[in-house]
Amino acid sequence: MLEELKEEAIVRKVGGRFKLSTLIQKRMVALNRGARPLVDIQTKNPMEVVVQEILQDKIFLDASGNLQTAPSVPREMDAGPSLDDL
Numbered sequence: 001m002l003e004e005l006k007e008e009a010i011v012r013k014v015g016g017r018f019k020l021s022t023l024i025q026k027r028m029v030a031l032n033r034g035a036r037p038l039v040d041i042q043t044k045n046p047m048e049v050v051v052q053e054i055l056q057d058k059i060f061l062d063a064s065g066n067l068q069t070a071p072s073v074p075r076e077m078d079a080g081p082s083l084d085d086l
Helices: 008-014 017-032 046-055
Strands: 059-061 067-069
Touching: 008 017, 008 046, 017 046, 017 059, 017 067, 046 059
Parallel strands: none
Antiparallel strands: 059 067
């Protein structure tokens, strides 16, 4: 298990364990469908990519529970399926 997931900070950052689980799951689907990582880290582990995207405020769940990218992330970085489809 990734050490970052053992910390309460990431749980509080997204608003609870259920939201964290949902966010991770939706982003993993997007990455598996061809979306590009929004962080530059040296790993092929998609879970590590997702955790870093959360910690760096690159992704979040909106009020409706939809996966969103931060406004500062260029749209071309998120190649792949629309996040609204997830």
